[in-house]
Amino acid sequence: MAGDAAGDSGAAAGGPGPSAAGAAPDPRRWKALAVCLVGGFMTLLDVSIVNVALPSIREGLRTPVSDLQWVLSGYALAFGLFLIPAGRLGDARGRRVVFMVGLALFTLASAACGAAQSSLWLVIARLVQGFAGGTVTPQISALIQQMFSGRERGRAFGMFGTVVGISTAVGPLLGGLIIQLAGADDGWRWVFYVNLPLGVVCLLLARRLLPDTPAAGRVRLRDLDPIGVLLLGCGVLALLLPFVQSQQWHNDEKWLLLLVAAALLACFVKWESRCRTGGTQPVLNLSLFHVRSFSLGCLLILLYFGGFTTIFFITTLYLQSGLHYSALEAGLAITPFALGSAVAAGVGGRLVGRFGRPLVLVGLVMVTVGLAATASAVHLVPGHAAGWAMAAPLLVAGLGSGLVISPNQTLTLSEVPVAMAGSAGGTLQTGQRVGSAIGIAAVGSVFFAQVEPDGWPTAYDHGLVMSVAFVIAALVVAVADVIAGHRAGAHHGGGKADRESQDREPPDR
Structure with missing residues (x-):
């Protein structure tokens, strides 16, 4: 890692980078991380916050159902398409520059969404917003790789994992609260306008605090593949x-x-x-997939997000359409999951260097148990009180989720060279978006097939079974990784290889 270390230590004064050998770390790296996390929160929040605003959008813009679908899926699709190319662009041109350009475009697109006068206008603005979000997100994991090392990197990824979990889970609650305060007619516009002050402040701080990319320079088009x-x-x-x-x-x-x-x-x-x-220079270095921690980590998170994101999708549908909860009440019912995920993600980031992949395994088991208990609670306490009955099992599932997303991020990228951190982080995020799209389609088809003949509780039960199936598939991948890790450790005369990789700079391959 000497080459990267030397390069990174020469980061320009535009922000903190890893310190040179023997020098004290730059204290501004944590402030720079806070800027990254705010940007990440904004882009990931918009994946889920719009769900509760759809009825208001439909009334305000007379939007057909097909366009409503694109308001949701268009953002996720554009987001997922640009993650890997944007990660590669940040590696080559400079992560601070690409982060700022993406964030500026995201803020402008949010303003355009809020000002939309037709459904076509809103769909196009959401597509641009998605491309911008896909530009920002891979820079975050790459900047964490660049600014931190060893156990600090695990803590930083733990904080990023907390943001991923909270932004996904708190979206329906925050959206419902905004609509409640701003009114049903124009409340949906403020779901987008809330990004404007955050975006402006984040841009100003990014220019001051984020580090340059030492290897970046002028880039020809062919260099971006x-x-x-x-x-x-x-x-x-x-x-x-x-x-x-x-x-x-x-x-x-x-x-x-x-x-x-x-x-x-x-x-x-x-x-x-x-x-x-x-x-x-390829947009994605395929040699990354020769690293077991990276390839299995990407597969695990794809399967997990197939089940993870569908929990909010079918739960909000069940509560709002089946039990006639308001948008705010439905968001509050899911809050225990968000709180559990936030708490456990921070803990997981600190413990991953000690326990490695078995920590993710424990988290997946907790999610499975929590979702199974949630399905049981719906049957044991039917009717309007079901939301209260879900609270405890959703808390357990949320605690487990926090031990999955954040530690998996750290473990998956632990052996990736810093020079390829952007494209690697983009690949990991693409797996999340692909998993989400496939999971929502699969779980949604099962859910809607049961609504008409058997009613909402049965549909919710079947939907949760499908969500659990995705989580169990991720659990199988985690078990395979743990077994392979033990075998590799035994082959090399020690069983601590995976854990020790968290305490040192990853090797430059």
Whole structure:
């Protein structure tokens, strides 16, 4: 890691970087982290906060159902498409610059969303907002890699994991509160306008506190691998579209797009392999997937987010449509999950260096138990009081979730060289977005299929079973990683290899 360490220690005065050998760490690195976390909170919050605003948007703009779907899915789709290219751009051009450009665009797009006069205007603004969010997010994990090392890196990723969990879980509550205060007619506009003051303050602080990227410089278009970006973008788009549009496209022919996606992604892999031997810097270095912690961590989080994000989707639907809760009441009912996730993510970030992947394993078991208990609570306490009955089991599931997202982020990126941190972080985030889209489509189809014949409680029960299935699949991956880690430790004469990797700089491969 000597090359990276030397480079990073030469970070320009624009902000803190890892200190040179023997020097005291720059105290501003924690302030810089706070700026990153605020930016991350804004972009990730907009994945879920709009859910409770949809009825208000529909009334205010006379929006058809198909456009409402794109208000939600368009943001997630654009967000997921740009994560890896944006991570690569930040690595090459400079993470502070790309973070600031993305955040400025996100703030302007939020203003455009709030000022929308038609559903088409709102959908286009949401697409731009999604691209901007996808530009900001991979820079955060890359900057954490750049600014921190050893146990401090685990703590920093723990804080980022807390933000991921809170922003996803608190979205319905915050959205409901804003609509309650601003009124049903224009409350949805303030769901977007709330980003404006945060964005302006964050931009000013980012310019002052965030570090430069030592290896960044002038970049030619071919250095960003445009062909690879195009193949990857089209492949991810073809993969996500049939899931995102599952409620609008009723013909089974939509699933043929999965074959198209497989072909495009195969072409992407072949092109990226050729780039490595041809002297062109690939958008995604495929050698990253030779690292067990990275490849299994990406697969685990894809499966987990397939179950994790669907919990809020079906719970808010059940409470609002089935039990006639208000948007604010539905958000409050999910708050125990958000609180548990926030508390446990910070703890998980501190403990991951000591316990490694088994900590994630414990978290997945807790989520499974908590969701199963939530389904039981709905049956034991039917009717309007079901929201109260969910509180304790959702708290358990939230505590478990905090031990999954944050430690997995640390473990997955622990052996990634800092020079590739942006594209690696973008890949990890892309897995989350793909998992969310697939999970919502799969769980949603099961949920809606049960509503008409059997009613909301049964639909919720079946939906939770599907969510648990995704979590159990992630649990299997975690078990496989733990077993492989023990075997590797035994082969090298010690069982602490994975844990020790958290206490030192990752090797430069």
